[in-house]
Structure formats: C-alpha cells, structure tokens
Amino acid sequence: MEGLAPDALRIAVLGAGSWGTTFAKVLADAGAQTTLWARRREVAQEITETHRNSDYLPGINLPPNLRAHDRLERVLAGAQQVYLSVPSQSLRSNLHSIRDIVPPDVPVVSLMKGVERGTGLRMSEVIANELGIDVERIAVVSGPNLALEIAKKQPTAAVVASASHATAVAVAQAATNEYFRSFVNTDVIGTEFGGVLKNLIAVAVGIADGVGYGENTKASIITRGLVELTHFAVAYGAQAETMSGLAGLGDLIATCESKLSRNNTAGRLLGQGYAFTEVIAQMNQTAEGLSSVGPILELAEQRGVHMPIVAQVAQVLEGTLDPRELAPHLATDSDEPQGE
Ligand SMILES: NC(=O)c1ccc[n+]([C@@H]2O[C@H](COP(=O)([O-])OP(=O)(O)OC[C@H]3O[C@@H](n4cnc5c(N)ncnc54)[C@H](O)[C@@H]3O)[C@@H](O)[C@H]2O)c1
Numbered sequence: 562m563e564g565l566a567p568d569a570l571r572i573a574v575l576g577a578g579s580w581g582t583t584f585a586k587v588l589a590d591a592g593a594q595t596t597l598w599a600r601r602r603e604v605a606q607e608i609t610e611t612h613r614n615s616d617y618l619p620g621i622n623l624p625p626n627l628r629a630h631d632r633l634e635r636v637l638a639g640a641q642q643v644y645l646s647v648p649s650q651s652l653r654s655n656l657h658s659i660r661d662i663v664p665p666d667v668p669v670v671s672l673m674k675g676v677e678r679g680t681g682l683r684m685s686e687v688i689a690n691e692l693g694i695d696v697e698r699i700a701v702v703s704g705p706n707l708a709l710e711i712a713k714k715q716p717t718a719a720v721v722a723s724a725s726h727a728t729a730v731a732v733a734q735a736a737t738n739e740y741f742r743s744f745v746n747t748d749v750i751g752t753e754f755g756g757v758l759k760n761l762i763a764v765a766v767g768i769a770d771g772v773g774y775g776e777n778t779k780a781s782i783i784t785r786g787l788v789e790l791t792h793f794a795v796a797y798g799a800q801a802e803t804m805s806g807l808a809g810l811g812d813l814i815a816t817c818e819s820k821l822s823r824n825n826t827a828g829r830l831l832g833q834g835y836a837f838t839e840v841i842a843q844m845n846q847t848a849e850g851l852s853s854v855g856p857i858l859e860l861a862e863q864r865g866v867h868m869p870i871v872a873q874v875a876q877v878l879e880g881t882l883d884p885r886e887l888a889p890h891l892a893t894d895s896d897e898p899q900g901e
C-alpha cells in the first residue's frame with residue numbers, strides 16, 4: 562500500500578462494528594497494513610472505497626492503509642496479528658469458521674467485553690478452547706475505550722494483557738500511536754473481568770439516571786460497584802490492583818459517565834420505564850452487559866461472592882424490581898450497617 566513502510570506489520574481485525582473499525586483505525590494509524598473483516602459486503606466496500614463506515618462511525622474518515630473484505634480467507638492470509646471484535650455470544654461460531662485459516666504462531670487478541678452464556682467462559686478462554694492454541698499466544702485489550710472518542714483521535718489509554726509478557730508487548734507496540742497508548746500486564750483474568758463487570762455497573766448507573774436520580778446516587782453505585790467487581794474478580798484469581806487500573810476503575814468511570822455507552826444507554830431506557838424487550842428493540846448496537854448479567858451471577862454464586870447491585874440489575878431486566886428501588890438497596894439486603 563502507498564506510503565507504508567515495506568516492513569509494515571500486516572494485521573487482520575474481525576468484526577467491522579464500532580469497536581472493530583475503531584481499533585483497526587488505531588492499528589492503521591500506528592503504521593500497520595490493516596484489513597478488516599465485515600460480514601456485509603457493502604460495509605466492506607464502503608470502508609475500502611470511500612474510507613468510511615457510516616453505519617457505525619458516522620463522520621469519521623478512515624486511513625487508506627485500512628481496507629476491508631467480506632471473505633475471511635482474504636483477510637487472514639498473511640496476517641501477523643489477529644484481532645477479534647464480534648459480539649461475545651457469536652465468538653464461538655465465528656472461531657469455528659476461522660479455526661483452519663488462522664495463521665500459525667501469530668498472536669490472537671480479544672477486543673471483546675463479555676462472557677459466554679451457558680459456559681460462563683471469558684473470551685480468551687473461548688479462543689483457547691476453540692482454536693486449541695497456547696494461552697501465551699492470546700492477548701486481551703481493555704480500558705476506558707469509547708469507540709467514537711478514539712475514532713476522533715482523542716487521547717486514550719488501554720491495557721493489553723497476556724499470560725506472555727512478550728505477546729502483550731508485541732500487541733501493545735502495534736496498538737500505540739500518537740493518540741492511543743497501550744500499557745501491558747499479565748493479569749488476563751482481571752483485565753477481562755474488569756471489562757465485563759463495568760458494563761453491569763454502567764447499566765445500574767443508567768437505570769439510576771433514567772429514574773432521575775442525581776450524582777450522589779450514581780457515585781454511590783460506581784463506588785460500591787467497584788467493590789463488587791473487585792471481590793468477584795479476585796475470587797476468580799485476578800489481582801486486586803488491576804481493578805483500580807485502566808481495565809477496572811478507568812473503564813468504570815468512562816462507561817458509567819458517558820452517554821456514548823450502550824450499556825449506560827440501555828440502563829437509562831430501563832430506568833425510564835421501558836421493558837427489557839423494548840430496550841433490545843431500540844438498541845442497534847451491542848450492549849454486552851445485558852447478556853453477561855446471568856452468567857456473572859452464576860459465577861458469583863459458585864464462589865460465594867455477594868453482588869447486590871448486579872443482582873438488582875438482573876431483577877430490573879426480569880421486570881421483578883421497580884427501577885426506582887435499585888439504588889436504595891445499593892449495598893445489602895440486610896438492615897444492619899455493614900463495613901464499607
Ligand atoms: N464500541 C465500543 O466503544 C467498545 C469499546 C471496547 C470494547 N467493545 C467491545 O467490542 C465488542 C464488539 O462491540 P462493538 O461495539 O463493535 O459492537 P457493534 O454492535 O458496534 O458491532 C458488532 C459487529 O459485529 C457484527 N456481528 C453481529 N452479529 C455477528 C455474528 N453473529 N457474527 C459475526 N459478526 C457479527 C455486526 O455486524 C457488527 O459489525 C463487544 O464485546 C464490546 O463490548 C466495544
């Protein structure tokens with residue numbers, strides 16, 4: 562491609578929604594020759610020919626070294642790194658399709674923030690399972706990363722985690738440019754669960770917002786939510802410090818505060834009185850939190866972790882709790898004061 566260094570990294574990104582496209586732009590802006598897989602041919606054509614993805618990133622110009630295709634074989638051929646950004650519940654079936662065509666030995670990176678319904682597995686676990694590859698080849702990216710802001714080149718940080726420090730570094734190098742900075746760690750569990758759990762707290766904050774509660778209520782939910790997500794993640798082997806980093810607190814703040822967040826938006830609609838089915842009908846993008854609530858509560862129960870906020874989000878989704886009742890029962894279902 563014109564203007565690219567001859568040794569430019571060749572990268573494949575699967576999933577041309579808002580995050581897949583934005584992350585592909587980050588990688589391309591960092592100098593990689595990047596190819597996106599779009600399910601729909603017309604989306605692939607629009608990206609390659611007009612450098613736009615108007616459905617997901619209206620008004621954003623994409624760089625010329627970012628192209629797209631609807632054929633997986635074309636996208637994956639010769640890729641030196643592979644990134645996955647499809648809705649979490651569709652990951653396994655997508656991996657089936659690429660199992661035999663992912664280039665050997667290259668890093669495979671999850672950009673997703675969900676857990677699989679039915680198994681409760683994190684995305685990196687589904688990848689290891691389905692592709693049968695060494696965990697040292699797998700990395701995950703998380704952090705306060707609202708796609709549209711990054712697509713507009715607003716300065717942002719993220720964290721890349723892998724069981725292999727070398728893999729994390731290779732991915733972070735590829736995903737660092739003048740507006741996007743990738744840090745590294747080896748706490749894959751904490752980094753992934755941070756991204757999943759903050760979505761649930763963002764739904765709760767959205768509900769409070771939709772009901773009409775103010776900043777005290779939302780700050781209370783965010784703060785107690787951080788305690789809840791830390792207890793959960795640590796019970797599953799995460800390091801507590803990860804939860805006060807970019808993938809925990811950082812993402813919690815961004816998602817709970819932003820009207821761009823789909824999880825926050827879904828919560829707000831619930832708080833305004835829309836039923837779950839009506840919210841789903843109104844959302845035209847992925848709100849992962851809605852699918853993660855059930856599996857996360859099952860996992861919490863298995864390790865004896867108390868998650869009052871997430872449990873109440875589940876009740877609002879089921880229609881068994883009035884949204885106005887969510888915040889008053891923030892901390893516990895007991896009337897006894899408890900330690901913070
Ligand atoms: N958008 C963000 O700001 C953001 C930031 C960080 C992480 N994420 C995570 O990235 C992942 C993808 O989210 P997104 O924001 O790009 O969602 P999106 O709704 O914007 O796009 C989803 C994409 O997946 C495609 N898709 C839908 N069903 C599919 C299927 N069965 N098989 C293959 N492709 C399918 C859609 O056509 C679309 O291209 C989610 O896990 C999300 O939590 C999103």
Ligand SMILES: O=P(O)(O)OC[C@H](O)CO
Nearest residue numbers: 704705706707822823824
């Ligand atoms: O729009 P949301 O709620 O999926 O959040 C997007 C990102 O995860 C924010 O970091």
